[in-house]
Amino acid sequence: MPRWKELPAETSNSERQLLVQLRRLKDHSDLSLAALASRTSYSRSSWERYLNGKKPVPRTAVEELARVCGTEPTRLIVLYDVAERARAKAPAPGRADEPSSPPRSSQPSSPAQNQERGQEQGREQTPDRAQDQDRAQESASTLASASASVRPGRTVPLGWMLAAVALAVAVAFGAGVLTARGWDDEAPAEKTGPVAVGAGYQRGQTYKCAVRRQDGELRAGHSDTREMLLDINSTGFDVVEAQCLLREKGFSPGVFDGLYDERTKGAAKKFQQAHHLVVDGIIGPDTWRELRG
Structure with a gap:
């Protein structure tokens, strides 16, 4: 063969x-x-x-x-x-020959192009960020104007100069902190819900079973499937979910590692027999319905 x-x-x-x-x-x-x-x-x-x-x-x-x-x-x-x-x-795969963004030119940009690009980036900023950056620029300009207006031969008190520098630095730093905080607020939140099949599952690891009733059905927090077919050598969080629910129903397979082995299949057969289902050890829609009931 x-x-x-x-x-x-x-x-x-x-x-x-x-x-x-x-x-x-x-x-x-x-x-x-x-x-x-x-x-x-x-x-x-x-x-x-x-x-x-x-x-x-x-x-x-x-x-x-x-x-x-x-x-x-x-x-x-x-x-x-x-x-x-x-x-x-499943999401449709993207075509490799369609770039997600236009290619960048290898030639150096002209000053006019750089200015135009900077204006476009400025329009994309939120009003709060733009105001913070404007304040920083105004403070820096004020400091530069004050320094330039001092005529040769005239002296400026050192305390005033240090105060102006400290004020400009404080305003610029504050604008940077607000801008960074704004970016943090827009960052996508970390996912803490059930993990999809194949995303993060590690073979050989034992997982916890915290079964609770949610929306009228039992869930262990590893998968919300009600139709995935599981048989010998199936792996993933769907198997972990089934193992936890079998234990909750009094037919523990003894392991919760996401591997559908003979012990898990034996526990599934006993569960199916007790609930008058087809005793084949394959967890399908009918068995899922009883497990989550």
Whole structure:
């Protein structure tokens, strides 16, 4: 049996689960890609792209593969629908050939261009920042005018000069502090809510379970999914959420590390049996509904 290629790193968890099941079905049938092409409406190269994650597999291809292999397609269609919804929610990738900003000219800017650019930047500032900078500039100008107005031979009291310098420095410093504080106020707030799947999850780490009821359902704070399919070797915060909810329901898997292993699957089977669900150890929409209830 040929060894499958590693799926692309950008493949989502739901898409990966679908492709793993399709690969297993194809391997168990002992059909080659050429044989699939002869028995379905898709070419050999199309099956190669679909099963290696190079191109999303169509729904009709999933149905035809199940038919050719003599398998009920319902479970595969559920996996396909979950992956399709995940693709619809994913942001569209930007095109590499479209720069986000116009390229900068390598030629030095003329004084007129520099002045115009400075005026444009000034318009983008808020009124408070502009006033603070104007005050600093006025103080500096006043100090320069006072220094320039002193005629040769005349003396200015040292105390006055030091006071003027201190005033100008204080005003300039205050304007800088206000400006910096304004920038800090506009900075995006740090995210403290549940972490999305694949963002920050570390394999081998044990996570805490703080289950509480929110909006009428139980949540452990790691994921808010109600439809993600979890099976052996699934990983991520969705698995941590399921492990915590299983413990809350009295079917603890003993670990809360985000890895769907045999212990977690065994706990899921016991939970499914107790709630009169299909006992397959696969956490899907029906099992999620009971876990969050």
